[in-house]
Amino acid sequence: MKTSLTINGTEHQLDADSRTTLLDALRNHLDLTGTKKGCDHGQCGACTLIVNGRRINSCLSLACMHDGDEITTIEGLGQPGNLSDLQDAFVKHDGFQCGYCTPGQICSATAMLQEVKDGWPSHVSADLTGDVDLTNAEISERMSGNLCRCAAYPNIVDAIRETAEGRK
Amino acid sequence: MKPFDYIRADSTTHATRAAGQGANFIAGGTNLLDLMKLEVMAPHKLVDINRLDLHQITEVDGGLRIGALVSNSDLAADMTVRKQYPVLSEALLAGASGQLRNKATTGGNLLQRTRCYYFYDTAMPCNKREPGTGCQAMEGATRLHAILGTSDACIASHPSDMAVAMRLLDAVVEIESAGGAVRSVPLSEFYRLPGQTPHIETVLEPSDLIIAVTLPAPAKGAQTYRKVRDRASYAFAMVSVAARVQMDEGTITDAALAFGGIGSQPWRNPAVEKALIGQKPSPELFAKAADILLADAKPQKDNAFKVPLTRRTLIATLKELCGKDAA
Structure with a gap:
């Protein structure tokens, strides 16, 4: 599945299996490992990120469903020396x-x-x-x-x- | 997760046609993807309906028409819902977590699976997951299970909070089928009792798409949603009560009650309400209402506590709505 994601203001192109969750897309395909995998079932919240201004569990959402979406991860909120x-x-x-x-x-x-x-x-x-x-x-x-x-x-x-x- | 094809619907016609050919709808995905990861559900094709134009809440005929894709968060925060249907906001806010409510949709919440731990555990037999294999829950851990509307094939409870409030409010489900025909089904006729076919939970046919849920004009009286659970937040109800009571000069002139956590579907029993209407509130009256509600309860060893818990929760709710001096 070809998917375009805007993550922390930068556009990324992804071509991954339809089963790829937004969480796995970030961690395994785009090298953005700030977002963590805990339970992988929406129970623990470790994978929480912000999509179009709303917080969601990225483990319970398919990357391909987010084509064109604006995503903010922990890396986009602040960096060492410039924390939120x-x-x-x-x-x-x-x-x-x-x-x-x-x-x-x-x-x-x-x-x-x-x-x-x-x-x-x-x-x-x-x-x-x-x-x-x-x-x-x-x-x-x-x-x-x-x-x-x-x-x-x-x-x-x-x-x-x-x-x-x-x-x- | 088993492999699947993914398509994005560009119209309701497109979506219902795909579903008629065997695809599963996906909206918020908070229950479906959870079940797919465990391979409890393994659709070969998903049709993503998120970009359909079903996100509006509109006032219609004094009531409210809620698009199927309105998120649980948006519905709970809607000012008309907060003011006119507070029991619905309260029920939504009592369910799940902030993250899940942002994803979960109105239609999807109604269609979350009636489920239990044994349904999730693919090493166990389950009549809902694999019809005819048996039910391991009967002699197992049943703390979360239903005590009303169950069968010898399934005792799972419907876990929704939203649907309990919708049941109280006489919600009607608007459904579009392949070909474009639209029909309305009252929520009271939407769910099926498990009987010997617990894998069939609603009256929906394969191509049927929920496009909206409508609420009639708000009824008079005070509304509340009371939920009892094992931890203070983010847990299913052991029992919940959605209630509306109208009082006039010390007499109950109208009452509606719906229950979560105890039924195989969002539970409502008109006989309970009939027993209250026209009466003056009293401990005896409330006890009688609880007797009627629980007359057919079939508790298991682990969830026998739900009978007295439901009784006490119902009585506390009625006391609250009838006024402290009433009983």
């Missing part, structure tokens, strides 16, 4: 131990903060139509699709909250 606000905050708050889930956490949180800005409610929001108060409970609920088996959750939540507060 969230990446900085993860370092500051020690939001990881082994680091394997971190790219997925940061991609997920990046898109999640946009969802909050767009006024999307969550399961724990007191009011479906009111402003979102990004409490720890809100952050935990909104990030429940990203597991951290080292359980760095308190620090991850701190990093996300500080980033959100800094942008207010």
Whole structure:
């Protein structure tokens, strides 16, 4: 399947078997290994990246379905020496131990903060139509699709909250 | 994953024709690709419908017409849904994760497989995966399984939250077949009981494409969705209740109740609602409603807890909607 993907602003041409997931296309065909494979079944969130502004599990999507799409991976959010606000905050708050889930956490949180800005409610929001108060409970609920088996959750939540507060 | 051909549909006609010739539709793919990786499902051809023009939510006849490709995220965040059909937003937000809701579609959510661990485990017999091979779940781990609408061939539960709210709201499924004919099927008639053919879950024919789901004008009364699960987020319901209750001077003038996690399909029993309408809320009345709902429950060893759990969840939900002083 011939597929054109714009990844972190650069267009890539891919010619891979139709079975190739977006995750495997990045890691095995395009040498973009920042996006991690955990469960490969949409349960852990390690493979989270941003497609056309929305966070998705790249393991549960076929590369050929994304012809023409704009994809942002962890490599596109920041680089050493030029980290994004969230990446900085993860370092500051020690939001990881082994680091394997971190790219997925940061991609997920990046898109999640946009969802909050767009006024999307969550399961724990007191009011479906009111402003979102990004409490720890809100952050935990909104990030429940990203597991951290080292359980760095308190620090991850701190990093996300500080980033959100800094942008207010 | 088994090899398959991939095509992208450029019209609903193109999509239904391909499906009539044996292709499977793929939209969000969050359930289908998961099952294909395990080779529980192995379609020889996928027809990608994501670029069809089925992404709109429009107000029609006082109600709402939701395109089949509207994502679960967009539907939950839609301001009309939040204000007029809050139970639907709540149910959607109680399901899956942020990432999955961004991919999962309205039509696809209805068509996610009714499933259990044994359906996923290809080393086990399963009447749904391989008709006639038997059901290992009956004597196995059944915590997630259904207690209503099951058969001796299958006890899997329908895991959707969205579909429970849709069932409460009297949603109607709009379906296009090969040739272009469009028909409407109420969600109440959309799912089939497992009986001896648990591999057939809906009334859809092979070429049938869901193009929209319509909701009638919002009914009066307070709405809520209450979900009980093993962890606080991103887990299937042990039991869930979608409810709407209208009160007038201390009397229940209208009530609707739908249940998730306990049925082989999104569950609704008109007799439960009939028992409540015209009555004054009381612990006895709520207990009677629970008795009617659970009269035919067939629990297994591991999920017998669902009978008292459903009873308590139903009563708590009714108390909430009837007002704290009511019972």
